[in-house]
Amino acid sequence: MQNDLSYENVTMRFxxxxxxxxxxxxxxxxxxxxxxxxxxxxxxxxxxxxLHLTAGLYKPPTGRILLGGAEIKEPGPDKAIVFQxxxxxxxxxxxxxxxxxxxINGIPATEREEQIKRVIHLIGLEGFENHYPRQLSGGMQQxxxxxxxxxxxxxxxxxxxxxxxxxxxxxxxxxxxxxxIWQTQRPTxxxxxxxxxxxxxxxxxxxxxxxxxxRVKEVIDIAQIAGENHWRSDPFDEVIRRADFQDTRSRxxxxxxxxxxxxx
Amino acid sequence: MNGAARNxxxxxxxxxxxxxxxxxxxxxxxxxxxxxxxxxxxxxADVWTGFLDIWHGYLNVPFWxxxxxxxxxxxxxxxxxxxxGVPLGIFMAWNRVADWVFGPLLQILRPIPPPAWIPLAIxxxxxxxxxxxxxxxxxxxxxxxxxxxxAIKQTPPELLSSxxxxxxxxxxxxxxxxxxSGLPTIMTGLRIALGIAWASIVAAELVVSLAGxxxxxxxxxxxxxxxxxxxxxxAVAVLGLLMNVLFxxxxxxxxxxxxxxxxx
Numbered sequence: 001m002q003n004d005l006s007y008e009n010v011t012m013r014f015x016x017x018x019x020x021x022x023x024x025x026x027x028x029x030x031x032x033x034x035x036x037x038x039x040x041x042x043x044x045x046x047x048x049x050x051l052h053l054t055a056g057l058y059k060p061p062t063g064r065i066l067l068g069g070a071e072i073k074e075p076g077p078d079k080a081i082v083f084q085x086x087x088x089x090x091x092x093x094x095x096x097x098x099x100x101x102x103x104i105n106g107i108p109a110t111e112r113e114e115q116i117k118r119v120i121h122l123i124g125l126e127g128f129e130n131h132y133p134r135q136l137s138g139g140m141q142q143x144x145x146x147x148x149x150x151x152x153x154x155x156x157x158x159x160x161x162x163x164x165x166x167x168x169x170x171x172x173x174x175x176x177x178x179x180x181i182w183q184t185q186r187p188t189x190x191x192x193x194x195x196x197x198x199x200x201x202x203x204x205x206x207x208x209x210x211x212x213x214x215r216v217k218e219v220i221d222i223a224q225i226a227g228e229n230h231w232r233s234d235p236f237d238e239v240i241r242r243a244d245f246q247d248t249r250s251r252x253x254x255x256x257x258x259x260x261x262x263x264x
Numbered sequence: 265m266n267g268a269a270r271n272x273x274x275x276x277x278x279x280x281x282x283x284x285x286x287x288x289x290x291x292x293x294x295x296x297x298x299x300x301x302x303x304x305x306x307x308x309a310d311v312w313t314g315f316l317d318i319w320h321g322y323l324n325v326p327f328w329x330x331x332x333x334x335x336x337x338x339x340x341x342x343x344x345x346x347x348x349g350v351p352l353g354i355f356m357a358w359n360r361v362a363d364w365v366f367g368p369l370l371q372i373l374r375p376i377p378p379p380a381w382i383p384l385a386i387x388x389x390x391x392x393x394x395x396x397x398x399x400x401x402x403x404x405x406x407x408x409x410x411x412x413x414x415a416i417k418q419t420p421p422e423l424l425s426s427x428x429x430x431x432x433x434x435x436x437x438x439x440x441x442x443x444x445s446g447l448p449t450i451m452t453g454l455r456i457a458l459g460i461a462w463a464s465i466v467a468a469e470l471v472v473s474l475a476g477x478x479x480x481x482x483x484x485x486x487x488x489x490x491x492x493x494x495x496x497x498x499a500v501a502v503l504g505l506l507m508n509v510l511f512x513x514x515x516x517x518x519x520x521x522x523x524x525x526x527x528x
Contacts, residue, residue: 101430
């Protein structure tokens with residue numbers, strides 16, 4: 001399979017009040033094209049840092065991140081990021097939030113309207129075009145945030161704990177929704193979560209990271225376990241009853257836990 | 265519950281009316297029992313005749329001349345404060361060098377209360393409109409600058425990151441993210457500035473003027489007509505209140521997306 005995104009020896013440190021914090025150390029990894037990659041690990045292990053670096057929001061002091069062979073130097077719509085708190089523009093309607101990226105990238109108006117209509121249909125929010133974010137539920141807001149990135153047809157979609165702010169029911173619905181939306185374009189996805197269950201359900205591969213400074217502890221090939229038709233296409237509550245799902249979940253949780261308990 | 269909210273509103277209005285009514289009743293009682301001299305506290309009836317005097321042209325100057333004198337100078341200085349203060353505050357917040365250049369200057373000038381500028385304003389601009397406009401400008405510019413600065417500085421970082429990730433360049437970030445996001449805070453600054461502008465025009469007129477509400481108050485004082493002083497003060501209060509109410513309505517119309525505007 002073709003390598004889409006590759007990390008070469010990426011290191012990142014922050015200058016904090018109590019000295020420098022080493023967030024990432026010699027992070028080396030290859031992500032395949034159209035792969036759904038989920039990263040789990042203890043809090044503060046540098047998962048979010050990794051995502052922000054991939055988005056080009058800042059540059060690693062050492063090492064390189066390549067997207068399609070070219071080094072990532074600045075943010076852009078080919079590697080759009082979706083945050084936990086949705087980060088919609090509260091002064092813009094649903095329609096205008098989705099339009100923002102299209103407009104500033106110089107897409108002609110008629111094509112923009114077509115695209116907006118397409119993604120609004122995709123996320124099932126027809127009739128809410130003129131609502132402001134505050135008038136929508138958390139789940140609906142996150143759909144709009146995904147649509148706002150997705151409409152730009154990113155090569156890579158970066159998701160920083162996108163469902164962490166949702167309640168359990170909405171989270172489950174959004175996981176299934178994301179799979180459906182993702183399958184229409186199949187960008188490469190980098191998805192960060194604290195929920196091992198979510199990781200096992202969604203991922204082609206799961207990376208378990210060590211505690212800070214973050215490195216790859218282990219990579220679990222979910223696609224191999226989940227069968228030819230990946231279980232993420234099936235309803236979540238059926239999948240979690242499968243024995244192989246539960247085994248995989250326990251195994252990954254054991255790996256994460258060992259990283260947490262070493263520290264405490 | 266809706267009923268409880270309505271009861272709260274009713275209780276609030278009732279207590280407010282009782283509070284104002286009690287003060288008026290005490291005033292009427294104290295003066296009609298002649299417990300104090302009319303010079304110290306004129307009876308309500310005297311204030312009413314004072315009002316009629318002013319309305320029909322106190323000292324041959326019609327009421328509307330006083331109104332226009334105060335309002336026009338205030339609006340002139342206020343408009344200048346907005347035109348200079350808002351862009352300056354935004355510029356300082358967005359550009360580090362501008363912050364370093366103007367920041368210390370502003371910190372030194374800020375503690376000077378507006379009336380302390382009156383002597384200089386007269387020396388520099390004379391006793392006509394220009395001097396008073398200057399005082400209003402100096403007073404009202406401060407909240408315009410400070411709130412605009414704060415508004416831009418407080419732009420949620422995730423909104424900026426999202427916009428950059430969608431492809432926004434610095435110009436777009438300022439004009440399409442930071443400024444709209446900060447608009448509520450900027451508007452609050454303009455509302456504070458309006459109150460300060462009104463207070464400072466009256467203060468300036470107290471010192472030097474031939475018309476206006478400050479002039480009325482000072483003239484009543486010089487002629488030992490305390491009922492005229494009362495009418496002048498009441499006019500300042502009522503007009504200040506009306507301006508604030510008007511401003512709040514404009515603010516609501518301009519910011520329909522704000523969270524505190526939900527009615528259902």
